[in-house]
Amino acid sequence: MAATGSTTAGESAFYVTTPIYYVNDAPHLGHAYTTVAGDVLTRWHRQRGEKVWYLTGTDEHGQKIMRTAEANGVTPQQWCDKLVEEAWKPLWSHLSIANDDFIRTTEPRHTKRVQEFVQDLYDKGEIYRGGYEGPYCVGCEEYKSPGDLLEGDLCPVHKRQVEWLKEENYFFRLSDYGPRLLEFYESNPDFIQPASARNEVLQFVRQGLQDLSISRSTFDWGIPIPWDPKHVIYVWIDALLNYATAVGYGSDQIKFDATWPANVHLVGKDILRFHAVIWPAMLMANGLPLPGRVFANGWLMVGGEKMSKSNLTGISPRQLTDHFGVDAYRYYFLRAIPFGQDGSFSWEDFSARYTSELANDFGNLASRVAAMVGKYFDGVLPEAGNSGTAPEAVASGPAEQAIADGLAESTARADTLIGDNLDFAGGIAAIFDFVKQVNGYLTEQAPWKVAKDESPEGRARLATILYTAAESLRAIAVLLNPVMPATCAKLWASLGAEPHLGPLADQRVADVARWGRLPAGAHVTKGEILFPRLNDPKS
């Protein structure tokens, strides 16, 4: 099959990454939030007909994992394997995440390239041997920055005296890159988003950068420095480089050229700086093209408190999907929280949106339309039109034209907001504006009243109304598919669309608003309720 219109063989893929998550613990809502967002973004671009690559993965080195593994009586590798296979991958599968690859930093395809990369930087003089010294807390087993300490050089965590330690390690000449980074931010104003995040990074870089220590010799769970194996690479270069190694850096030049650089790196606020400062500097040092943008999403707040591993607030993704379902879960966080901002959420708010937006507005619309086509036309979608002769591609009358216009506008808005701006909340709202419009149309046209008129004119009018509603649902299914694929598949089936239009995922955003795609004769069936009413509010 030929490439779709907008894609050519040599075109670079729309490449999106999530952070690689630290596998010390099981995934929580925050991880899922970022990963779902990336999934919706990439599904949207696939429906634009673009070549897409969506990467997620896990960060598996470091002292913490080493210690956790020890505490559990297994090797670090065993520990990582277990968590990845039993917790992380299953959750992504459960949440319908359609990632194209899953990279683990312990894989040879990664570790070998990382070694080549640092060797390269070393050969270029970008890395030098130096010493790090600072206040070290034995309890934390890590260095503190002087500003963190409490009165009397006490560790803020353990409230005990820190020790002044000195360690030899290797440094990356990050300090050289301040001016070039600022220049880059200047000429690429959208590189860091949202704007608030960008400002913080700018402020930070303007203060002047220090060189970055990139190795540790105090533990060995990591990638050895090739020229000095007593050292292992410390987090930054190891972790960040996954975005390159996963798409063939240093091993598969063709794939690399077809994918690199990333269009969007999704990150949490906590790791923004590494992605917006260290990462581009690393790439500059090695002469690689820089990514398109780094988008930092906010924290999920529960009752005004940040969700973190120390405060999971007792809610796991599974608990929510068990109650609300996977699609509603995917929908809720993106709809309720402006992407890039911190957002508070609650069980109550989730319930309210589920009922009002998903069940009442969307699910019920699908339900009432299918029911009426079944009742009045035996489930066979009738032909719309003026006196039965209007071309299918034209909406029949003023009321129908208003629907077609509304669809065109919602589609255009959603495409820009979701596909370009990563404004998922705004884009979903645009689609739901259309859902509401169709509900209003039905109330105004009152097909159940028209149905009592059995004259040919009456039948024709009824056909037009129901055709318009069903055709609207066809579009809604396509537009919402990136967000709620399982539900939209049900709707697609209910509309009997696939035999005529092909698989839902193959429907193009550019075609959504072209009126009259769903042909008369499609077999419309009631199908199951899209969003069943929730049981008890809690547990």
Next chain:
RNA sequence: GGGGCGGUAGCUCAGCCGGUCAGAGCAUCGGACUCAUAAUCCGUGGGUCGUGGGUUCAAGUCCCACCCGCCCUACCA
């Protein structure tokens, strides 16, 4: 300590460079309707716009102080 952001109807939030800016959605209440998941559609509610000053003919919308919450201030993903 320094820097940034936020505090607007019960809830979540819009309100750009000052003059219909006192709003939206949800919830509430009233009405219409019955195709549908007791759904839909229409209308409604009057909240000192954190506190106290100030500038101005005019201030959520600018200035100052203060109160409250959050974030950043480099090596924990």
